Amino acid sequence: xxxxxxxxxxxxxxxxxxxxxxxxxxxxxxxxxxxxxxxxxxxxxxxxxxxxxxxxxxxxxxxxxxxxxxxx
Numbered sequence: 564x565x566x567x568x569x570x571x572x573x574x575x576x577x578x579x580x581x582x583x584x585x586x587x588x589x590x591x592x593x594x595x596x597x598x599x600x601x602x603x604x605x606x607x608x609x610x611x612x613x614x615x616x617x618x619x620x621x622x623x624x625x626x627x628x629x630x631x632x633x634x635x
Contacts, residue, residue: 566610
């Protein structure tokens, strides 16, 4: 999961218009180039994370919370 947070409405970066606030994208929905362009903009923030569910919690704890990305 990737969250893009825009401090202003209508900011255009990475070939997309960003609404003010947070927008959630599935992992792999944005290219590396798009993420670099978005992250370089001081009015936008990129937050990468892992959705922890009951099913994967035990596995994550067993790995010492060393979560590795398997996405694009």
